[in-house]
Amino acid sequence: MARPQRRTVRDIRRGNRAVLLRALYFSGPTSRNDLTARTGLSAATVSTMTADLLGENIVVEAGQVESDGGRPRVLLRVNPEYGFAVGVDVAETHVRVGLFDLEMTERAKVDYMLRPARHDPELVARHILSGVEVVLSDAGVAPEQVLGIGVGVPGIVEPGADGVIHAKTFGWDGVPLGALLRRGTSLPLYVDNGAKTMGQAELWFGSGRGASEAVIVLLGVGVGATIVADGTTFRGVSSSAGEWGHTKIVANGRPCRCGGRGCLEAYVGIEAILDRAGVTSQGDWEEDLAGVLASESPVVEETVTYLGVGLANLVNLINPEKIVIGGWVGVRLGESLLPGIRRATAANSLAEPYAATSIVLGRLGPDAVALGAATLVLEEFLNAPQVARITAAG
Amino acid sequence: MARPQRRTVRDIRRGNRAVLLRALYFSGPTSRNDLTARTGLSAATVSTMTADLLGENIVVEAGQVESDGGRPRVLLRVNPEYGFAVGVDVAETHVRVGLFDLEMTERAKVDYMLRPARHDPELVARHILSGVEVVLSDAGVAPEQVLGIGVGVPGIVEPGADGVIHAKTFGWDGVPLGALLRRGTSLPLYVDNGAKTMGQAELWFGSGRGASEAVIVLLGVGVGATIVADGTTFRGVSSSAGEWGHTKIVANGRPCRCGGRGCLEAYVGIEAILDRAGVTSQGDWEEDLAGVLASESPVVEETVTYLGVGLANLVNLINPEKIVIGGWVGVRLGESLLPGIRRATAANSLAEPYAATSIVLGRLGPDAVALGAATLVLEEFLNAPQVARITAAG
């Protein structure tokens, strides 16, 4: 029942080109010979296609490897400077703009502080646009070299060209951030939920690397998840899939800031943890959390249990091969409590799917949101290199 | 990060052939002219391809439609008798074997009763194999005409050729039903969880028809779900995705027969409903449930609430465009309580994803499991018609 999609002989070339480029990107320097094995394409096709890519400067040579008794292999790699991607993290307290080359090395970045409760959409858009200018000039990159701008934001992002956002905690209800940005730039824009961009980053460059069915959970102020099915982020019909933090684990339980009751976030979100521990925060949540973890408080054990229930629900429903625990709260909890979290998950899930899952910690830091946002641009580039280039130039 | 998959020019033909056949199958009698519009293929391609399909007897003519002032269109349809599919429902109390033509019209069926607690795998396999012989001879269909056998079973089915099953309630732990069956037949076999085959049936021929992102839930003795992503059943890494009945909605809640606590099934499974209502069953659960529903018992309202929580978790996590409530308990509850179920779901889910979801009742009866199992064969046929035929013949 998959959407009918006619194919013509040209699509093959495009598809195989993407396959080749992906192989080249993820395997690092590789010879044409290796590429035939990796992609399954014939040597002939690899040869002509790499010739094209070299001619377009998308791929460059990267030395040789002598072989015992035969012609040496010429190594190829994706040209990291063929183009650049901007990644933006719009968070509660700041807007961060980073410029990345194709290898996702950060070339420049700039932060703008946001006053809490001052999340004027126009201001945020201005920060992003001026941030783009700043990082470009800092890194000496021309706008024509930029393949696109990825933006990670809190809340739900409607599908569609306007990038309309609903973020209750932000006071945004129907803010067309994409449209606001498009007034100031003609570069391709990709707006997505920040938990999803972080998930994207962990999937491509962090602990989720190589997984095809996975869930990357984000534990921080908010609680969310990125569900990965068949190697790509699952978005659901209106792009809001993955709102794990507001699934209920205690029917009619603790009230949540979303207005509901018994949400997972109302147990394992940072505010909930501190509240349940009876901590009145002085503003530094990280320190507060460290205090709770160092204490003998039963809240710690309870938190592990609740988290285990939440994770077990994912195990039973999604049956992933890997669960990555990310977000600063998640990583902090995991550092000392991962074995307990695994036990709690096992206790609440079915044996078969649990046995198929490995639960690991994320290994990217707080910059993962911006990196993941830039990865949206990279993904587009790898899927259809020439098209992305044209759009960017136009 | 999707699996690299090289394509050659031949794959195009295969893919387009599948596209064409699907269009023909789901649109009913259609002219070549309509097919060009529906598939996006050129008239030339449609012409040569339909000629092939007519030659192979996969497609047949189905009359004409006169047009005002031009050559009349010749209607085409899939030949319902090109091949047949066997669908098997292995349930707690019986094994049912049905023979379906390509239009999924049931041509013959046979039931075998199972004594409770007498679920010998060998016996079940023998029932299935002799059932296949019976329905074939009843319908006068030769084995060579059968494209495959689909089997829906309780529990988790491991991916792989042996069709290994883990079904706690059945007393099956690692039963290789597929391997047992293969000893008695050379036809292609498809073994899948019964909730998934039922979901498949509702998706293709029932209330889920046309939905691309959907969840079909099954409420009966057990509670499960079929998650549909991009038009196909999502299975997870080891084929056990969708174990919704054992997701927790009350941390540390009521004990469940799976050994866990607070599972959804321990609140809305039929045994749980009756237990919570204080009914001691005489054996006729349908009557018992009717009694509970007719009473003023608060258990009814509570059940609606718990079900709403479970459904809301799906809404938040999966963001489907449609939720179909199936299974005999689900349909019975839904008949009178659907508005309340919708309210309870709304109360426990986020506004945006809830607004994007419609919650409807399943419209296929208890035969949906066998029908869905046969649909597994149909799906294979539509995806690669010629390959399926060859396998069946071999």
Added chain:
DNA sequence: GTGCTTGTTTTCGCCTCTGAACTAAGATGA
């Protein structure tokens, strides 16, 4: 230098799609 090995490119045949020209089959109206 001559043979051997291995990597890369070129040549050639086959396959698929599409646009355009062409054929088929009925309606219409003088």
Added chain:
DNA sequence: TCATCTTAGTTCAGAGGCGAAAACAAGCAC
């Protein structure tokens, strides 16, 4: 009755794509 119009379906030539195999390239060993 028959020329003309309209719409459906088929045929053909051309372009683009892939793979097998032959050809070419570039080292090593003796």
